[in-house]
Amino acid sequence: MFQILATLVLVGLTTTTRANSDVTFLTCPNYTAPFAAAIGVANTLQSMGYADILGIVSGEVPSHFDGLPDVTSKYSLPAIDAINTWYCHPDIPLAQTNELTSAVREPTVPEDVTEYITNLSDPTQFCQDFNRKNVKDPVEFYTDVLTKAENKSVTIVAIGFLTNLHNLYYSSGGPALIEAKVKELVVQGGSCNVTSNPHGAGYNLLYDLPSAEVVTKWPSPITFFPGFIAGQVTGIKSELNISDKSPVRFVYETANFTGDFKFGPHDILATYYAILGLSDGSFTHGNANDTGGLQFVPNPKSPVAVKEDTVWNYAVTPPASQHYLILNNTIESIANKINGLISCYGKEQPVCPGQKVCTK
Ligand SMILES: *[C@@H]1O[C@H](CO)[C@@H](O)[C@H](O)[C@H]1NC(C)=O
Ligand SMILES: *[C@@H]1O[C@H](CO)[C@@H](O)[C@H](O)[C@H]1NC(C)=O
Ligand SMILES: *[C@@H]1O[C@H](CO)[C@@H](O)[C@H](O)[C@H]1NC(C)=O
Ligand SMILES: *[C@@H]1O[C@H](CO)[C@@H](O)[C@H](O)[C@H]1NC(C)=O
Ligand SMILES: *[C@@H]1O[C@H](CO)[C@@H](O)[C@H](O)[C@H]1NC(C)=O
């Protein structure tokens, strides 16, 4: 494990900071294990000086699509706050719609996966000072942060549905604000290979498809991290050298995930890319000629009850450049980097403030 950490730190992250990408949004309407690890990885990268998390937006109400329940749980923000607090960033702003439910697991997560979110959000079990009075509405929050941001400085990572981003786009002044301030939108989802995976838009896009179609209009560059690419990365271990008290450890142990994170590394990898970019060497663009964009096409065989899916169309010209990612390194090397980040602090809890920072 220690060797893995060394591989990560020395090879992965020292030489190549992503130019001008110290400002990152994490939008995260999800409470499965990879999401917890993704937030852990983002926090660790912030401690290492690679990111400044401007906020975390949770809970989407896919009102445009009434076939599935929403995922706006009253537990998700306190749980996120517990993770941020563990990593010494207790004040990362949080946003959520106020249409809260008491859901304890995402609708598609099987009942036999033990829920952990009530434990994580309980301040007697995990330190956090969450106060709902500080929670803003997502669109108001995005607008506020983007208004204050410098031009083309904000990266948004969407590892869930695109409902709130759709609502931002259609808010007054939305397109101009996005175009001016957003450097890149990273979307975990989208099918980007007509040959090998023509109908694999993925859950995040299909769940609220009418909102997802905002990507065809979105005025900043978009990078898609398709599920079938991210899913190739096995070896992100749950048996890591991390503290028993870590909320990330608690999540995967309680949820009874075994071996590789049960729901795949998608969210972790998309977050990792969003912060470090291509310069890390793990990924490269699949559409090497910088052509094309995601297009929605009819698909009666879609696994979710919707009528459309996505394909990559090289003939489409989107409002701003669009790319999709493919792996550019061995699966083992990429998994080792992620494992190294998750187990960055070893058995110790990060020391706050002036917390331990991984040796570069
Ligand atoms: C979760 O919290 C409940 C009480 O709220 C407690 O009984 C249970 O032991 C906790 N689960 C774990 C795995 O600690
Ligand atoms: C939750 O995370 C899983 C694993 O990354 C992902 O497949 C799923 O789409 C996410 N669900 C939501 C509601 O964002
Ligand atoms: C930011 O971009 C706007 C146009 O989108 C431009 O008018 C303004 O001068 C830019 N600001 C800076 C500081 O470059
Ligand atoms: C799509 O998948 C096919 C089959 O796996 C592969 O040969 C081809 O290179 C892929 N195309 C792109 C653009 O990734
Ligand atoms: C964990 O999962 C394994 C394999 O799926 C199962 O046999 C075991 O009963 C589960 N343990 C708990 C505590 O749910």
Ligand SMILES: *[C@@H]1O[C@H](CO)[C@@H](O)[C@H](O)[C@H]1NC(C)=O
């Ligand atoms: C992909 O890997 C090759 C070989 O290691 C490297 O030369 C290249 O710079 C990488 N591409 C990206 C975009 O990182």
Ligand SMILES: *[C@@H]1O[C@H](CO)[C@@H](O)[C@H](O)[C@H]1NC(C)=O
């Ligand atoms: C990219 O450009 C090269 C050289 O012009 C061409 O051979 C190749 O077919 C193009 N690939 C795509 C996916 O357009």
Ligand SMILES: *[C@@H]1O[C@H](CO)[C@@H](O)[C@H](O)[C@H]1NC(C)=O
């Ligand atoms: C686990 O982390 C501790 C530091 O917290 C370190 O001393 C120990 O060597 C690590 N163990 C392994 C197997 O990497």
